[in-house]
Amino acid sequence: MNFRQGQNLLSPRRKKSALRTAVLLLFLAAAAGAAVPHLTAPRFAPPPPGMRADAIFVLTGGENRIAAGFRAWKEGKGKDLYVLGAKGGTRIEKILPGRQEISAEELRSLHVEGWSENTLENAYSAKGVAGDRNFRKVILVTSDYHVPRAHFALRAVLPPEVEIFVISVRSDWRDRSALPKTLRHFFVEGWKYWGYRLFLWTV
Numbered sequence: 001m002n003f004r005q006g007q008n009l010l011s012p013r014r015k016k017s018a019l020r021t022a023v024l025l026l027f028l029a030a031a032a033g034a035a036v037p038h039l040t041a042p043r044f045a046p047p048p049p050g051m052r053a054d055a056i057f058v059l060t061g062g063e064n065r066i067a068a069g070f071r072a073w074k075e076g077k078g079k080d081l082y083v084l085g086a087k088g089g090t091r092i093e094k095i096l097p098g099r100q101e102i103s104a105e106e107l108r109s110l111h112v113e114g115w116s117e118n119t120l121e122n123a124y125s126a127k128g129v130a131g132d133r134n135f136r137k138v139i140l141v142t143s144d145y146h147v148p149r150a151h152f153a154l155r156a157v158l159p160p161e162v163e164i165f166v167i168s169v170r171s172d173w174r175d176r177s178a179l180p181k182t183l184r185h186f187f188v189e190g191w192k193y194w195g196y197r198l199f200l201w202t203v
Contacts, residue, residue, distance in 0.1 A: 034190025037148035044151055044166040047139050053078040053165065054135035057126045059119065059150055060085040062143035067097040068169045069141040073109070078139050080109045082129060084122040087114055119146070120196070123153040130158055141167045145185040149193040156200045 047053060056078035058069035066083060073081040086095060092110045093102055102110065116125045130138060138158075142150045147168050154164055171182045 030191075031187070033194065034187045037190050037193040038145070038186055041144070041147050041168070044147060044164075044168075046167060047072075047077050047165040051137070051165075052076055053137040053139045054133070055080045055082055055126075055129065056139045056141060056167075057122075057154075058083045059122045059140070059142040059146070062146060062169065064169050065141055065143060066095055068167055070096055072139065072141065072167055080111065082111045082113060082126070084113045084125050085116045085118075086112045090114060119150055119153050122150070123157045126154060127157045130162055135162060137163045137165070139165045139167055142169065143185070144168045144170050145182070145189045149189055149196055152193060152196055153200070156196075 056069050056073050058065050058081065060066065060083060069081055069083070072078060083092065083095065090112055092107065092112050095112070096102070111129075113125050116122045126138070129135070138154075140147075140150060140154055147166060151164065151166060158164065171185070172178060173182065
């Protein structure tokens with residue numbers, strides 16, 4: 001067997017190796033791109049002790065978000081609670097954890113909005129309320145994997161003088177059966193964040 005024949009035999013192996021390397025590099029680049037927004041998430045400030053915000057905005061669509069927002073409101077962290085993106089016509093009493101009894105006085109501070117269907121529409125809904133009521137401090141409540149995109153959308157539409165604090169609802173990393181779903185949430189949300197940055201930069 002001459003040298004050229006040896007080259008021909010090795011060529012398919014080299015091609016497969018190069019393909020595997022390219023796929024691996026592409027995967028690592030995609031994972032890194034999705035991870036960057038989440039690595040910056042710790043800089044989003046939680047509400048400081050003793051502060052009472054003008055409003056708590058809960059973005060629906062993830063487990064335990066409403067419960068976390070309602071708990072923060074009951075603890076006095078915000079004057080009013082807004083649940084954004086609930087189905088039209090949904091009553092606040094039906095979506096609170098444990099179907100808790102709410103007094104008539106408390107109901108005046110609890111609000112459900114049903115028209116917004118995505119994160120950007122949630123942000124514009126919050127903008128309308130904040131502008132009408134001259135809010136200066138608000139709390140965003142959403143899932144940990146959703147925080148970067150939700151905070152970016154809210155920051156992009158709210159006036160710069162409005163301070164945004166964050167209550168991040170943690171994913172259950174102990175549930176191994178849900179781990180693939182959780183990782184997928186973080187990956188998809190990371191790239192949705194970059195999509196929002198591009199979209200809101202161009203409008």
